[in-house]
Amino acid sequence: MIKYLGSKRTLVPYISGIVQGLPDVRRVCDLFAGTTRIGQALKRCDRWVHSNDLATYSEVFGRTYIATDAESVNEGRLRRLLTELMALSPVHGYITETFCEESRYFQPFNGMKMDAIRAGIDVLAANETERAILLTSLIEAADRVDSTTGLQMAYLKRWSARSSNPLALRLPDLLPGSGMVTRIDANDLVRQMDDDIDLVYIDPPYNQHSYFSNYHIWETFVRNDAPPTYGIAKKREDCRTEKSAYNSKKQAGTVFADLLNAIRAPYLLVSFNSEGYFTRDEITAMLDGKGYVASVALDFKRYVGAQIGIFNPSGEKVGTVSHLRNHEHLFLVGPNRAHVEAALDATVERANTKHLALLAD
Numbered sequence: 001m002i003k004y005l006g007s008k009r010t011l012v013p014y015i016s017g018i019v020q021g022l023p024d025v026r027r028v029c030d031l032f033a034g035t036t037r038i039g040q041a042l043k044r045c046d047r048w049v050h051s052n053d054l055a056t057y058s059e060v061f062g063r064t065y066i067a068t069d070a071e072s073v074n075e076g077r078l079r080r081l082l083t084e085l086m087a088l089s090p091v092h093g094y095i096t097e098t099f100c101e102e103s104r105y106f107q108p109f110n111g112m113k114m115d116a117i118r119a120g121i122d123v124l125a126a127n128e129t130e131r132a133i134l135l136t137s138l139i140e141a142a143d144r145v146d147s148t149t150g151l152q153m154a155y156l157k158r159w160s161a162r163s164s165n166p167l168a169l170r171l172p173d174l175l176p177g178s179g180m181v182t183r184i185d186a187n188d189l190v191r192q193m194d195d196d197i198d199l200v201y202i203d204p205p206y207n208q209h210s211y212f213s214n215y216h217i218w219e220t221f222v223r224n225d226a227p228p229t230y231g232i233a234k235k236r237e238d239c240r241t242e243k244s245a246y247n248s249k250k251q252a253g254t255v256f257a258d259l260l261n262a263i264r265a266p267y268l269l270v271s272f273n274s275e276g277y278f279t280r281d282e283i284t285a286m287l288d289g290k291g292y293v294a295s296v297a298l299d300f301k302r303y304v305g306a307q308i309g310i311f312n313p314s315g316e317k318v319g320t321v322s323h324l325r326n327h328e329h330l331f332l333v334g335p336n337r338a339h340v341e342a343a344l345d346a347t348v349e350r351a352n353t354k355h356l357a358l359l360a361d
């Protein structure tokens with residue numbers, strides 16, 4: 001799975017545990033799905049999942065991992081398509097020029113394979129499902145040979161060791177079962193969502209860091225639109241204008257409160273990072289009136305960029321990182337106090353004590 005800011009990889013066992021501990025929670029919506037890893041974990045627990053995000057790459061991951069039933073695909077054909085794509089002759093195209101020569105996200109020999117494969121996908125894919133699976137394979141392969149710390153607002157001064165490895169497509173690990181995917185603004189979606197959704201998982205952007213501009217290369221891979229770019233990071237020109245209200249300190253409180261108010265599902269599970277715009281008390285207050293609220297704080301290492309340090313464009317260390325750990329807050333809201341407390345308590349009991357070291361009440 002790709003490197004992703006705010007990805008809830010470490011929270012997966014906690015979130016799966018909570019959902020499994022609640023009675024009658026069969027249908028869930030992952031409203032800000034990103035990599036879709038939470039939706040995947042819930043699909044593995046036999047829950048029906050609706051995956052949503054504004055990003056086109058997240059929609060592609062959702063089609064691959066959530067909406068596709070592994071038992072309905074022709075695995076042999078997919079493997080043949082991946083072999084055909086890997087055999088294509090390298091092409092010097094937009095990806096090589098923009099992300100390997102004008103910037104240094106990938107080594108040019110890999111960029112030329114990516115250009116060839118990206119064009120090949122649109123020729124070989126017989127339908128939207130195949131296209132999504134092949135694109136997921138390409139993005140995951142590119143992520144394994146990139147030269148970043150996991151964000152596409154900058155690249156490393158010297159090539160990362162992994163960038164010298166040859167690009168290799170793998171068949172994504174598809175999951176059995178059904179689900180659905182949408183690409184709609186979360187605040188609009190909650191107003192049109194089916195009434196039979198039992199739980200909504202809410203993991204919005206928590207500060208000014210825009211996902212659209214931090215993962216602009218994956219957007220361009222999916223859209224294949226060769227957009228004009230700006231700056232050293234060669235971001236898509238539309239990164240200047242496409243903004244999520246959740247990234248704006250001024251608007252985030254209003255849109256978040258509006259979102260929570262509009263949700264009709266009986267259970268809400270909210271995760272929020274301690275580096276975000278809201279404090280734990282502010283979120284608890286916003287959830288007031290939605291049901292019984294309980295929360296837990298878990299202690300984790302910050303993302304890898306923070307561990308490495310702060311550098312200027314010439315690669316000199318220019319600052320110190322203020323802290324290397326942060327908290328993930330999980331808020332569970334439901335109609336029945338006993339059910340909410342039992343699900344949270346059981347999860348805390350099973351939790352890794354390392355993460356519980358700074359557990360709040």
Ligand SMILES: C[S@@+](CC[C@H](N)C(=O)[O-])C[C@H]1O[C@@H](n2cnc3c(N)ncnc32)[C@H](O)[C@@H]1O
Pocket residue numbers: 004005006007008009031032033034035036037038052053054055058184185186187203204205206211212244245246
């Ligand atoms: C914190 S990340 C979610 C990470 C995800 N839970 C994971 O584990 O990969 C927030 C996500 O919200 C999406 N997003 C931002 N604004 C949105 C909006 N208004 N509606 C829906 N999705 C939005 C971003 O594209 C980003 O993927």
